[in-house]
Amino acid sequence: MIDRIIRSLANRTPLGWRQLRHSKTRLIVALAGVAVADVLIFMQLGIMGALFETAVTPLRMFKADIVLLSPEVRELGQSGTLPRRRLYQALGVEGVASGSVLQIGAASFRSPSSIRQANVMVFGVDPDFDGFSRPEIASQLSKLRVADALLFDRLTRQPFGAVVARAEGGHAVPVEVTGRTVSIVGLFSLGASVASDGSAIASDQTFLRLFPRNSAAAASAILLKVAPGADAETVAERIRRVLPASDTKVMATEQYADYVKQFMQDNTPIGFIFTFGVIVGFFIGFAIVYQILSADVNDHLPEYATLKAMGYTHRYLLGVVFEEAFLLAALGFVPGILLSFVLYWLLGAGTELAIAMPASRPVLVLAMTLAMCLFSGAVATRRLKAADPADVF
Known part of the structure; x- marks a missing residue:
């Protein structure tokens, strides 16, 4: 034929x-x-x-297999909150190896050399958190044990060129964040997004000082890693049976990334x-x-x-x-x-x-x-x- x-x-x-x-x-x-x-x-x-x-690039900084979120979640910068105790409940589920709380907030950063501001997405983590996929971030987490210290995204949009140049030289550079002076003690590369001009990483304690309305008893997201050989979707289904759907949404990491993209496609x-x-x-x-x-x-x-x-x-x-x-x-x-x-x-x-x-x-x-x-x-x-x-x- x-x-x-x-x-x-x-x-x-x-x-x-x-x-x-x-x-x-x-x-x-x-x-x-x-x-x-x-x-x-x-x-x-x-x-x-x-x-x-x-919109999902920040999520790829983390070595998380499963993400616990509020049912109100829309995108990473609008994630709502869920109870912190859900982390400890999830750690008791078979197949979950480790986990950590992630705090997310948006703040205006102002360079000392400019009156212009940049909208920066701030991530609050435990300085002992072993869940970053990028070595340049993981190697600098110990610097965050100092109060009011930040790691800053070198790809943040202007006017932070001079700040980045000074930080590249190994200097701690002061910047103003929501009326509070903090120090940039290290740099990493991530890039701007639709919702923000760049990103910063702080310890969970520094984060709560920058965002006093947030509570230590709540989390923007909970990141979980499954045990070697375990299937993430199978473990996620076990977690769904344990945690109440009224305040916790359980998704595999890539499933959440697809969810965010689809939400933006349909609702923005x-x-x-x-x-x-x-x-x-x-x-x-x-x-x-x-x-x-x-x-x-x-x-x-x-x-x-x-x-x-x-x-x-x-x-x-x-x-x-x-x-x-x-x-x-x-x-x-x-x-x-x-x-x-x-x-x-x-x-x-x-x-x-x-x-x-x-x-x-x-x-x-x-x-x-x-x-x-x-x-x-x-x-x-x-x-x-x-x-x-x-x-x-």
Whole structure:
């Protein structure tokens, strides 16, 4: 069956390609239109994906397999609180190896050399906490035993360039946080997010001094590590049977990351705006390709009528138009994805957002491009019905 299809395609005259190639100006315009539509779609998906990923990047600092959260949780910076005693109850569940309380708050940081402020997400941890996945953080936790000491994200947005430079030299740098002076005693790299300009890590005691409304009896999140060889989801299900669902939500770490991204997709303007941008890009490409194919069909109606008079079926003529649409999609996609890689790099360098190109995205955009062009071809083929051999003779 497949061999017969391949032989049929090999013996078929490529009328679609020859028609496209006949008018090089029209071909270039069509390919540019497809490429622009692809770039628009790639950029919308890239920025949206980067913004969603920054929302869960702080979570990847921790070597946690399971996260306990308040049922009110929305995203990492809006996690609500749950009772601290849930940690000790969870430690008694089979398969749980260790755990720790995590406090999360947002505060305005002001550099001594500037009146500008930055909104920084502060994480409060036990200085003996052995749960950071990044060695540069784990190696500096002992510095947090000093009162009012912080580890600061060197990738925090301006105006903290001078502060970071001094801290890089090994100096303890004072900054003002919610009206209190604290010292930056070390640096790490994480990056800004949608909700914050950067991050900082403090001891749990320093955190409570910075956020006096928070209570030591409550936690923003509880991080758990499972025993070697244990399945995180199985252990999570055991914890759910022990802890009350009224004040504790139990999720595997990656499940929580997916939950945050889905929440942002469905409930924030970010998801709507960028999804709408993808739809706009699709219809821009559709309109351009439709105009090209429609004009091409209209210009060659006498030739199509002649082919009908020679015995070619209407289905064959539709195949010619769809061949043109397929070629426009395939050829226009190449410059579109290449330009998108360049723009991803430029945008990442300019905004400090980690804009990546996952393997699934080109596949998705290529499928959308094919659908866009074939849909345009399907609409344009309505003119073929007007190709009447009687008009030729």
